[in-house]
Amino acid sequence: MNRQYNFNPGPAALPLEVLEQGRDSFVEYGGQGMSILEMSHRSKPVETMVEETERLLLELIGLQGAGYRVLFMSGGASAQFALLAMNFLSGGKAGRYVLSGSFSEKAYEEALAVGAAEVLASGKASGWARLPNVDAALGNLTERDTAYVHLTTNNTIEGSQFKALPDTGDIPLIADMTSDILSRRLDWTKLAMFYAGAQKNLGPAGVTAVVAREDLLTEANAKLPTIFRYGTYAKNNSLYNTPPVHAIYMMKLMLEWTAAQGGVAAMEARSAEKASLLYDAIDASGGFYRGIVEQPDRSAMNATWRLPDEALEKAFVQEARSAGFAGLAGHRSVGGIRASIYNGVEVEACRALAGFMNDFRSRWG
Structure with missing residues (x-):
């Protein structure tokens, strides 16, 4: 599989x-x-x-x-x-x-x-x-x-x-x-x-x-x-x-x-690393990606962001799905993009998603 x-x-x-x-x-x-x-x-x-x-x-x-x-x-x-x-x-x-x-x-x-x-x-x-x-x-x-x-x-x-x-x-x-x-x-x-x-x-x-x-x-x-x-x-x-x-x-x-894995302390360190990979891609995008939540209050479990318009958000989700990334559409009540990075999500998954985000921006930004 x-x-x-x-x-x-x-x-x-x-x-x-x-x-x-x-x-x-x-x-x-x-x-x-x-x-x-x-x-x-x-x-x-x-x-x-x-x-x-x-x-x-x-x-x-x-x-x-x-x-x-x-x-x-x-x-x-x-x-x-x-x-x-x-x-x-x-x-x-x-x-x-x-x-x-x-x-x-x-x-x-x-x-x-x-x-x-x-x-x-x-x-x-x-x-x-x-x-x-x-x-x-x-x-x-x-x-x-x-x-x-x-x-x-x-x-x-x-x-x-x-x-x-x-x-x-x-x-x-x-x-x-x-x-x-x-x-x-x-x-x-x-x-x-x-x-x-x-x-x-x-x-x-x-x-x-x-x-x-x-x-x-x-x-x-x-x-x-x-x-x-x-x-x-x-x-x-x-x-x-x-x-x-x-x-x-x-x-x-x-x-x-x-x-x-090392208990809660290890999960905390992994969560920080995973969240940083995604938020760094957002913050380095020159405004192409916009975080929904102000930086001090950002979640280490659910990263949320918007793109310049809804058409690009749909394209992002569709291309991501084709590339093997599941579950990135934001909640139906708010739209946008959401990556849930719970304990079971590997660091490599976030590294791969950050790479996809940078590639998508280079093509559509």
Whole structure:
């Protein structure tokens, strides 16, 4: 097979060796005489696999033994937008939302349907070209009136990324980290909870990892239907109902691969190198390529740019596809070009794309 350079935004590129491991164990898992797709989620091999996946994730981010649990859930980040509000918006407190792109807006809108939610800070007036100043907006928020502060750390569609986490003090900080989890080192203890759909840096689509402080789980709304409570998943080790077993197994393989590469520190260095290759091609183009996001806020996961007109953008995508580059069309809501360079994307893919960008500019610029 002639594998393409895969820049899809999610489901996204996975390392070939992870795919091959998944293939080789697909028919029979662990000498059990059947595929893991066929096993009961109550069986010891599946229970052990889920426990190991939780341990691996906590170890990679340095939270093993720090009072956090990992919950494996379904529905992607979109389900979490509603569930976190359902679990934590109570007692007259409001959820405070930082709006930095389309998905943070969706999270805010879901919270509005559940209870009290307010915009803490917004970058919408700039067309999402720059991130809002969260630290300045925190002001006089207190635990008495604020249930949590919600932040989307990386904006997949627009191509922006918060470089550091704000300090919210005693107010729980909850983050959607779907598109940049495990890509860089952070002070994870600033977060009371964070969640990520697997289909970008963690594995295939189908499972969502929720990492939450144990004390936060005990405070969640106990009046919800059982299946919607975070505490239910924690109490039952994510096995209250039948989970997406194979997706969790593939996440385990992806976590093992990440650890073998050198962990989060190595992923951070690779991400910086990959992003530099693309942003250098943009910045050296004399305006032929124009970054959509202002330089200080550019994402190391999703590089976005425009060309002089839409006709050239279509030509770029078409020629790129013919040359073996997949997934470069910008999101349908914003257009332009987007290269998603998650952990599974090799540095060589970005080097090849930068070369294609320079060649395209030399012919069309």
